[in-house]
Amino acid sequence: MNTEQSPRQKISAARRWVVKIGSALLTDHGRGLDRAAIGAWVAQIVELQNSDIDVVLVSSGAVAEGMSRLGWQQRPQTTHQLQAAAAVGQMGLVQAYETQFQVFNKHTAQVLLDHDDLANRQRYLNARSTLNALLGLGVVPVVNENDTVATEEIRFGDNDRLAAMVTNLVDAELLVILTDQAGLFEADPRKNPDSPLIRLAEAEDRRLDQLAGGSSNELGRGGMITKLEAARLAARSGANTLIACGHIDNILLKLQVGEDEGTLLVSNREPLDARKQWLAGHLQMRGQLVLDDGAVRVVQEQGKSLLPVGVTSVSGNFTRGEMVSCVDQNNQEVARGLSNYNADEASKIIGRASLEISEILGYCNDEELIHRDNMVLL
Numbered sequence: 001m002n003t004e005q006s007p008r009q010k011i012s013a014a015r016r017w018v019v020k021i022g023s024a025l026l027t028d029h030g031r032g033l034d035r036a037a038i039g040a041w042v043a044q045i046v047e048l049q050n051s052d053i054d055v056v057l058v059s060s061g062a063v064a065e066g067m068s069r070l071g072w073q074q075r076p077q078t079t080h081q082l083q084a085a086a087a088v089g090q091m092g093l094v095q096a097y098e099t100q101f102q103v104f105n106k107h108t109a110q111v112l113l114d115h116d117d118l119a120n121r122q123r124y125l126n127a128r129s130t131l132n133a134l135l136g137l138g139v140v141p142v143v144n145e146n147d148t149v150a151t152e153e154i155r156f157g158d159n160d161r162l163a164a165m166v167t168n169l170v171d172a173e174l175l176v177i178l179t180d181q182a183g184l185f186e187a188d189p190r191k192n193p194d195s196p197l198i199r200l201a202e203a204e205d206r207r208l209d210q211l212a213g214g215s216s217n218e219l220g221r222g223g224m225i226t227k228l229e230a231a232r233l234a235a236r237s238g239a240n241t242l243i244a245c246g247h248i249d250n251i252l253l254k255l256q257v258g259e260d261e262g263t264l265l266v267s268n269r270e271p272l273d274a275r276k277q278w279l280a281g282h283l284q285m286r287g288q289l290v291l292d293d294g295a296v297r298v299v300q301e302q303g304k305s306l307l308p309v310g311v312t313s314v315s316g317n318f319t320r321g322e323m324v325s326c327v328d329q330n331n332q333e334v335a336r337g338l339s340n341y342n343a344d345e346a347s348k349i350i351g352r353a354s355l356e357i358s359e360i361l362g363y364c365n366d367e368e369l370i371h372r373d374n375m376v377l378l
Contacts, residue, residue, distance in 0.1 A: 007200060007266050008258040011240070014173035016054040016135075018239075019045065020163035024180045025246040026061035026093075032068040033061065033096050037246070041178075042100040044252040045140060049106070051256070054135045056170055058143045058163040059097070065089030090144070097142050107139045112146035115284060118165055119323070124278055131170050160226040164233035164241075168277045175234040176255060177227050178246030183263030184224060186211060203231040203241060203265040231265040236280050238271030240264060272376065279323075279337065279376040287316025287324040287343055289350075289369070296328045299335055300377060305368035306337070308357065311350040318343050320365070326375075337375030340366040 021041060028034040045055050063082060066089025067075065076082055094110050101108045111131065117123045134141045145162050160177060167175045187195035201208060208228055224243075231241035244251055244262025254261050272280060291299070295310025306326065318324055319342045326335040339346060346369060349357050354367040 006258070007240070007264055008260060011174060011242070011264075012256060012258055014240075015052065016056075016170065016172040017048065017174045017176060018056045018058060018163055018167045018170070018172045018234075019176045019178065019252065020058040020159055021060065021178045021246060022159070022180065023060040023064040025178060026059065027064040027068060033065050033092055035096055035100070038096050039100045039103075040249075041246070041252070042097065043104070044250060046101075046104045046106060047253055048256060049138065049140075053256070054170075054172075056131060056135070056141050056143060056166055056172065057097075058159055058166055059093060060144070060159045061093050062086045062089040062144055065092045093144070094142065101140060107137075109134050109139050109141050111141045111143045113143060113162065113166075114146045117146075118169070118278075118281060119284065121278065124169070128169050131166075135170070158226050160230040161233065164230035165281045167234040167239045168237040168281055171237060172234075172239055175230065175239050175241040176252065177230065177241065177243045178251065179227070179243060180245065180247065181224070181243075182245045183243045183261075184208065184211060184228075198263050199260060200264050200266070202268050203228075203235040204268060228265070233281065235265075235267035235269050236272050237277050238267050238269060240266050275373075276376045279374070280378070284323070285316070285325040285336065286318035286322040287314065287339070287346075289314055289324055289326050289339075289346070290331075291326055291328055291334065293329065296334055299326070299375070303372060303377075305372040306335075306370040306375065307354055307367070308346070308349040308369050309351060309353055311346070311369060314343055314347045314350055316343055320345075324370070326370070333378050335370075335375050335377050337370035339370055340368060 025037065026033060045057065048055050063075065063085045066085030066087070069088050069092065070085060072085070076085060097108055113127065117127055131141055143166055145159060163175060163177065182197055184198045185195040186198060189195050209225065227243050234241050242255055242262050242264050244255060248254065248261060251261060289311050290313040292310055292312050295306060298304045298310065299306055316324065318339055320340060321338055323336060324339045325333050326337065327333050341349065345361055348360055352360065358364040
């Protein structure tokens, strides 16, 4: 008799979840915070906690709630207006969660993050320690992007990616993205209502990209494509991702017991270690290195460091220790890592043997342009 669990059944074994709730759900498509719906999700999260499941909640809705309070009908385009809306809306969002969790005598904690918090190694470790401490205390962290201070250069782009990075950060086994759609369909359900729902797929399956469209509302920044990208980012730490409709009654509890709701995107990767996850999670690249075919093979197949001799060109304006993208001759990203040299230095030593670095620059910080310990393959 085959006793192997199905992918859905394995969800029940996950002891740490990250749950992301989108703006359209939280604000009833812009009509203000849907407190009844928030209360229902909170009750389910408490049930998960009672089943010894840690939950981190990643919540959108601050900008949308701010727009509602300010009487704005369209999402503002300027950074300062977005920041103002977020500042106003964050008050209502946190208050709504706090009120609902207090019904069950549960404490919550507000955690605001921007990309710099996770790009900086020390701040990344501090955020990880804080979230783990909160979970150890039975507190539900409510995470949102720090829109009040975030700029285009440092923002995550949408809370789907933020949720995936938090999944990596706390070593969660499952990322649940609640949206106003039932999941990922084989064709756009807005144009083809009879399109079948994809129940199960591998997160890395690139054929899914053509099935994912952009956001259909003015409230959120993401769409189904960002949810796919989030699933792939979460997969780097071995986490599976479920995309499901938040309007379904007791959706989280149904997912917990393995009911066939939404789209399950499974990870087919061995989890990266914590440092490699941090490297892979960087969204902002400061520069780009183009590798020749030999360097690509050495990096990908042999796991070796990147030497200057294998690089054909340098672009960007990066300093020593900043993140750069490594691409092949077809401009496909194969790796990313922390450069041992700044852009000007790198441009002078590429294509040359490591023994020549001192002669060219007058000094030699490292023989490698990127050491393998500071590089992650993609």
